Amino acid sequence: MKLVLAFSICCFLMSTQQSLLAQQKAKQSNAVYLDEYKKGLWAPAAQDTAYFVVERKQQIEKVLKQSLPVQLLIDSNEQVMLAQQIALRDSNFIRYTVDKRNGRKPLLSQIFGVYPARPGDLRKDMVYLPGSVARVEMYNFAYNLSSVAIVDVFALKVLSVNHYPQSQPDLPAALVKLAVQIAVNAPEVEKALGFKPSADQPVMSSTKTALNRTRCERSQHLCVAPTFVQGKRALWAIVDVTDQRLVGLRWTNVGEDAPSIVVTEKKLQNENIADCYCEQVNKLNRDGWKMDYVLTSSDGLMISGVQFNGRDVMHSAKLVDWHVSYSNTDGFGYSDAVGCPIFSQSAVVATEPPQIFELVEADTTAGFVLEQKYYSELWPGPCNYSYAQRFLFYKDGRFRVTCASIGRGCGNDGTYRPVMRIVMAGEQQRFSEWQQNGWVPWKKERWQLQQPTTNYAPDGSQYKIERKDQTGYLIEPGKGQFGDGGRGDKAFVYVTKNHPEKDEGETDLITIGPCCNTDFRQGPEKFIDKVPENIYDIKLVIWYVPQMKNDDAPGKQYCWAETYLENGVYKVKAYPCFAGPLFKPIQPK
């Protein structure tokens, strides 16, 4: 966990320090986003052992076992308790407390407040005695929905019920306390403030309330922001009450002349990623590997200047396009670009920072992984997309460039064709293909499709790229052998002459191919001249375009995602389809 957090907050902490140092650098982020730590893609989140979180989880567990999964607001006022009981007898008021599509599984709801009815709550046709009408507010954590019942406690009946999607009532005191506890106990808050705050410190001097309103637009969770005022600045700590975790931090200016801004999950994520990963090249040095990485406008996460044990390995690698076509409908699909979340040419954007984690194989740490995920806002809803990029680096000098679709798309007949661009280090390069009798060099620009009849070298490689001094890499495509769920790449491989002067992808490429070509016309063929150029002993570009067909059949899901219920709220189960080649250093003879 330390690794990920250190990674995510580095930009922010630098900015805090910088402000103390008279802000010598102009471009620093005021925002930090804390990714929910998971050991790998879509693994369950780590369990929080803080007592207040454990208590809350136990409460939830208890509520979900009740016949009506609604947590009551406990109050000494009998009228408050009575109003809740009347409201909960109304079938319309409780209509969203179970998932009717899913075996009537319980969805977590909680009564947040019971108040005297407001004038606007009462219709002219309602008959009631003055002072006998209460407003009961209930929040549904699964649907992010508020239900409001107007109740006549004298007549013991419900006068009206309304449901408000994507809205949250004022929090009850118990949840305010929980949010504050999460914030004041977060080490990130302590680091940002320079001291550990007490539970009565997050109070806005202007409003006298402990919490600022905020939104978690992407997760659609209940979020609030305990805010700590320090002189002319305020630190917003966004807390996700649904998941009981700190989402992130953001400094704002306060005072009459300060612009009034609302800090939300999405703003915080966007600012943090733009500041720290789109406008800043980051360096990585681990297990003998050194490289730079940056999020591009439309070519995903790009790594460059890759070295292993001081030797140049790769000039750059990135993900240019995702082509998605649907076989049941001719010409229907999309060309998606992935990259920065704001001010970019991306259709599916990074909402979380890149992650670096251990690469574990057979219980040993074999190296590390650099991973970037991208999301549509409403994923995994139908016709929304998520993608991932993973660069795997082994301690023995091997590396793998991969990407995955994580569903869900517009149908179960989709084929994904990502376009990867890989440029190896070295000026005089030779590219060869394994045939039955050994390695056969490619002398001219061309492409080839990996097929069932493809020949592989005894070690499983299909291609080899080497420099004139005969150092280089064997290239092994995916055939379902990598243990990451991949079922084989069926990849088109193109090799073209590198033309930095023409800019054939050295900088950000706009979309290079349409959605729906099912053959080699995926875009890179544009860089093969009518009379193909010589590619022997010159600098090359390798374009790797795997093909992954999705599947939603139970037990066989692939390039797919679906929701399931956990603790009364919806979570995502994902079935990524990873593809991409493994590069193995050629052993010196």
Next chain:
Amino acid sequence: MHCITHHPFFFLSGKRQVPVYFVCSLLIVIHLCPIKGITQRQYSCAKVPLFVKQKGFDTLRSALSTAEKRYMGLVLIELAQKPAAGEQPDLNNERARYYQHPSWKSAGYLASITLDRSGNAYAIPAPHISLLYNQPKQQNKIYRVDSKTGIMMPWMQLPTPKVETLQNPYGLLGLTYDCADGSIFAATVAGSTRTNEQGVLLHISTRDKKILDTLKGIDAMGLAVFQGLKGERRLYFGKIRTGEIYSVGIGANGKFIRGSVQLECSVSGIGPRGDDAPRKIRFDRDLMIVNGIAFNYNLQASSEKPETTYVYLRDPSAKTWQLINIQ
């Protein structure tokens, strides 16, 4: 009303999470009659293009759309059902038929459309998910569809920024026709970056394509002309970055009146998202109706961009707008 959209431009109502590609970006060209306002002389002079009838489409239930499923560019649609007498057609209804002139997809995906008093349509391009059919250099061009022939041609190339930016794939984002003098107002964000708001509001004569005036340093999307009882005109524009709606006076000579820019209202911090940009502004008697969407200068599919309608009521004595409804 939450709306499903592809482009951040003309939209219709719909339900959340319907398939992405069901888009409704329509400009109704029917029932365009002068409306007598109380506080403003508001009317629309737009005419139905002549080609609509020529193609045999029923003008009472036809519309021009830039966001039909599986159509790129402009499409003429006819709804299956006739609207009840005195009612506007429901643009979510089933389409009976489509017509697309070959020239209507020559500019790639399109966004806003506006009609003039002769039935000519003006349209602006905007990329849809990718830049494959909308090259960045072509996004600052206004197109015109001739009322008689139905042929779409480039009408005017607006100045493009000297330095291209990878940060912002958009050019023109707003367009509206001013019936008072037959001119067009356009808003472009070409060249704007995260740290540099480079957008321009332009006032263009349709007679000689002369740029009458510009207002620089403003990234705007929704545009509408408000005409007061005494004939005074103000251009309302929705600022993308702040969600604020400003207005600026328009002089008799077509110039923006310097020093007359004023804040009218803001959709920032309200609505289900809180960070909406005013995509579309229109006036209906004493009401100002603003359609807002989240807009982050990227190509995220607009199926992910539910739309919210903000309704403001004009207080004629205070000359202010009061928010009365969010749908």
